[in-house]
Amino acid sequence: MPHYHAYSDKELAYLLNDSDEVAFTEIYNRFYGVLYRHGYKSLPDPEALKDVLQEVFVYLWNNRGSINPEENLAAYLYTAVRNKLLNNFRHLKIKNDYITSFQNYLDTNKQPEADEAIRIKQLIAIVEAEVAMLPAQMRLIFQMSRNNNFSHQEIADQLNISVLTVRKQVNNSLKILRLKLGSKFFLLFF
Amino acid sequence: MNRYRNGQVSEEEKALVESWYAEYTRNAATPEIDDQELENNREEILRRILSEVSDKRKINYGRLISIAALAILLLYVGVLFVKQWKPHQDLRTLAAKKSNSNLLPGGNRAMLILSNGNTINLNDTKNGALANEKGVVIHKNADGRITYDQAGHNASHEANVFNTVVTPKGGQYQLVLGDGTKVWLNAASTLKYPVTFSGGKREIELSGEAYFEVAHDQHKPFRVISNGQTVEVLGTHFNVNAYPDEKVTRTTLLEGSVKVLAGEMSSKIKPGEQVQYKDGHLAVTQADIDEAIAWKKGFFYFKDDDIQTVMRQLSRWYDVSVKYEGQIPTREFSGQMNKNITASQLMHILSIEQIHYRIEGRTIIITP
Numbered sequence: 001m002p003h004y005h006a007y008s009d010k011e012l013a014y015l016l017n018d019s020d021e022v023a024f025t026e027i028y029n030r031f032y033g034v035l036y037r038h039g040y041k042s043l044p045d046p047e048a049l050k051d052v053l054q055e056v057f058v059y060l061w062n063n064r065g066s067i068n069p070e071e072n073l074a075a076y077l078y079t080a081v082r083n084k085l086l087n088n089f090r091h092l093k094i095k096n097d098y099i100t101s102f103q104n105y106l107d108t109n110k111q112p113e114a115d116e117a118i119r120i121k122q123l124i125a126i127v128e129a130e131v132a133m134l135p136a137q138m139r140l141i142f143q144m145s146r147n148n149n150f151s152h153q154e155i156a157d158q159l160n161i162s163v164l165t166v167r168k169q170v171n172n173s174l175k176i177l178r179l180k181l182g183s184k185f186f187l188l189f190f
Numbered sequence: 191m192n193r194y195r196n197g198q199v200s201e202e203e204k205a206l207v208e209s210w211y212a213e214y215t216r217n218a219a220t221p222e223i224d225d226q227e228l229e230n231n232r233e234e235i236l237r238r239i240l241s242e243v244s245d246k247r248k249i250n251y252g253r254l255i256s257i258a259a260l261a262i263l264l265l266y267v268g269v270l271f272v273k274q275w276k277p278h279q280d281l282r283t284l285a286a287k288k289s290n291s292n293l294l295p296g297g298n299r300a301m302l303i304l305s306n307g308n309t310i311n312l313n314d315t316k317n318g319a320l321a322n323e324k325g326v327v328i329h330k331n332a333d334g335r336i337t338y339d340q341a342g343h344n345a346s347h348e349a350n351v352f353n354t355v356v357t358p359k360g361g362q363y364q365l366v367l368g369d370g371t372k373v374w375l376n377a378a379s380t381l382k383y384p385v386t387f388s389g390g391k392r393e394i395e396l397s398g399e400a401y402f403e404v405a406h407d408q409h410k411p412f413r414v415i416s417n418g419q420t421v422e423v424l425g426t427h428f429n430v431n432a433y434p435d436e437k438v439t440r441t442t443l444l445e446g447s448v449k450v451l452a453g454e455m456s457s458k459i460k461p462g463e464q465v466q467y468k469d470g471h472l473a474v475t476q477a478d479i480d481e482a483i484a485w486k487k488g489f490f491y492f493k494d495d496d497i498q499t500v501m502r503q504l505s506r507w508y509d510v511s512v513k514y515e516g517q518i519p520t521r522e523f524s525g526q527m528n529k530n531i532t533a534s535q536l537m538h539i540l541s542i543e544q545i546h547y548r549i550e551g552r553t554i555i556i557t558p
Contacts (some may be wrong), residue, residue, distance in 0.1 A: 012543070022294070032232045041218035045226070050235050057239045063454065082211060105210040112202070112209035119205065122212045135225040138232075 005141055006155055006166055016060075024064070028057055030145055031077050033138035038078070038127040042085055056080045074077060075120045078127045178189035292507045293533035293552065296333045299361030303354040305385070306524055312336065312355075312363065323385045324351050326368060335364035339383060351385040357398070359509035362485075367394075368403035371412065374486050377506040378433070399431045399555045401486045404446075419452040429482045435502060439467040442482035489537075490527040497521065497545065497556065508533040509552065516558040519545060 004012070004026035032053070039049045059080065060067070067076065084138075109157035113119050129140055144155060156163045275472020302310040302320065310320055310328065320328045320336065327339045336355075357363050359378045366372050369387045387410060396416040404412045406425025414421040416432035417439045426446025432439040441450050442464045449458045450465040450472060457465050457472045479489035484491030490507075492500055498518050501512040510533060521543065527536060537547055537554060546557045 023239075025236070028236055029232070032235070033228065036228060037221060037223060038215065040221040041215045044221065046231065050231060050238070054238050054242070056244050056530050057235075061239070061243050086207060086211060101214050102207075102210055105213060106206075112206040113212075113529070114202070114205050119212065121298070126212060126216050130220065133220065135228060151341050153426065175217070186502060 005144065007145075009073040009145055010069060013067060013071075013073045014048040016064050016068060017069050019064060024057075024061055027060070027073070028079075029138075030141055031074070033142060034127050034131060035077065035081050035134060037130050039081055039085060045087075048088070050080065052084050056084055072120075072124075074128075075124055078123050079120060082123060199339075212435070220525050229519075231249060233373055245424055269540070293510055294512070295530050295532060296360030296362060296507050296509070298363055300355050300357045300363035300375065302336065303356065305351045305353060311359075323353065326351075326352070326385045328385075333364075335366065337366040338368040340386065341370060349466040352382055353385055354380060354382045356380045359506050369407065369410075369412075372403040376400060376485050396430055399429070399485065400428045401483055403425075403427050418470075419450055421448050422448050423448040428500060429486075431482070433502075433506075440482070441465045441467070442477045442479065443493070444479060444483070452558070484526065488529050490529055492523045492525050494522045494524055496522070496548070501554070501556065505555070511553045513553060513555045515555055518558065519558070 004022055007015070007023070007026070009027075009030075012023045012027050014026060014188075032140075035053060035056075036049065039052060041045075043049045056077065060077070131139055132141065133167045135170065139168065150164045152163050192263055204515055222470070224486055246374065270438065280454070288392055298313070300312045302312055302319055304310070307322075309534070315330055317330050317332050319328050322328070325340075329337050329339060331337060341519065355363060355365060355375060357375050357377055357379050362377055363375045364373070365375070365381075367383055368385055368389075369392055371392075373381060375381055376399035380397070380399060381394060381396050381398075383394040383401060390410060392412040393411050394412075396414050400414075402412075402414065402423075404423050404425050404427075408424050412423045412462065414423075414424070414430055416430060417434070419432075419439055419441075421430060423443050423446065426448055427444040428438070428446075428448055429442045429444070431442075439461075441448065443459050443461050445461055447458065447460065449456055453470065455472050457474050459474055462477055462479065462530055464475050466473045466475060480494060481491045481493055490503055492503075498514075500523050505512050507529060523540075523543070533554070534549065537545075537549065541547065548555050
């Protein structure tokens with residue numbers, strides 16, 4: 001049985017692209033914690049926030065065929081949540097806070113960051129800054145996917161599975177990637 | 191801000207709003223969120239997502255499932271699964287909770303054994319030509335089945351070139367034989383067949399379960415040999431359930447006509463009938479077509495079945511072994527279930543019907 005925790009974001013994105021529901025659930029479980037904590041800052045209304053996250057993930061599933069697995073999945077999700085929050089802001093109870101803050105921001109005459117790529121990098125840093133605050137299990141799963149320095153032994157210990165399983169898993173995922181890239185390569189020529 | 195919402199912003203304005211957002215969230219106080227609340231909401235949102243996503247899928251499915259199947263579903267589901275089937279959410283919650291310890295459902299998995307003894311794992315291989323058996327090219331197609339293409343005139347007509355497809359527990363596979371006959375092979379089954387059907391007959395061997403759509407050829411009867419019985423047909427649709435661990439071998443006819451032979455006996459049946467072969471005897475009964483081919487449509491289907499019959503089917507689909515401790519429950523089960531749920535979800539449903547169990551690794555233990 002594949003152990004999806006051991007897959008990288010990119011591998012999960014490839015599987016999602018292929019309509020793998022378990023991969024989708026793993027993506028949700030992996031990112032839920034950071035997205036919820038981050039979303040809560042500008043939308044401290046659990047019901048509204050639940051709606052936002054639901055919409056984002058339903059959108060992700062419905063568009064699974066058109067996402068590009070080579071792009072940063074985390075960035076995709078963070079910007080999707082940000083855009084949804086900004087779009088939804090009229091529903092917010094704290095609309096006035098928002099407007100005041102925005103006005104203050106304009107008044108300070110700070111130079112907005114013009115480069116979208118840099119804005120996305122900032123966003124990733126902001127969202128992931130609070131990972132340490134997550135409950136242990138959520139944090140572990142998230143950090144394992146971020147930190148390539150985990151050894152097979154460490155992953156096995158954390159997930160309570162054998163090293164052999166982890167090794168097989170990693171090999172399998174490499175195979176999946178090769179297969180995927182292989183078919184792209186094929187398309188290039190024909 | 192309003193314009194941002196409507197998507198009518200310039201690049202600079204967009205940058206402004208997004209930069210402000212970054213600033214705002216960076217400076218916002220660290221929210222106080224209870225771990226338990228976080229976990230509860232995780233489950234709730236996941237459940238909502240899955241149910242929204244699967245609702246959409248069900249609409250697409252709608253056309254595929256015949257009205258008859260739906261009617262039967264309503265009837266039998268009423269008997270046993272009504273409480274669980276309707277909400278659906280119960281299952282999903284459970285799935286969310288147990289997602290780490292799930293025994294996942296089966297899928298398209300099989301092994302192909304060539305005439306020279308070489309094996310090809312059909313799960314891993316790419317689509318395209320797999321092998322060439324004396325001029326016959328074996329292809330794996332995009333829709334996940336294998337076909338035998340008689341490559342022009344140089345295809346050999348040697349009778350003794352056999353291939354075997356073996357599905358493991360938790361695997362099923364579809365193939366098209368050299369004569370165009372379509373075969374759906376259920377889990378834990380073996381099908382041995384010649385690469386080319388030469389001579390006056392078409393003969394294959396089955397252990398386990400398969401559904402056949404035999405290509406019509408009145409000069410060459412098609413024979414399926416299994417568990418001591420032979421099914422003989424000219425061209426027709428039928429299902430053979432011949433698992434070694436089932437007491438009865440069942441041949442169910444959907445279209446055309448078949449003759450089942452065992453020793454000196456033979457029975458000819460019409461569509462909608464079933465031949466049951468047990469302890470050397472053949473008996474003809476009215477068939478429940480939905481029951482016979484539910485597996486092919488992706489369902490479990492039970493009708494007044496005892497727990498052991500139910501568990502044998504689970505065992506084959508989830509690749510688990512089943513043990514009984516103490517007295518075996520005598521209750522009978524009827525109902526229909528999608529096969530894409532996990533073993534723990536299915537066991538949870540049975541538990542509501544007073545079946546007690548525990549799961550240890552890949553073993554399900556039924557307790558009194």
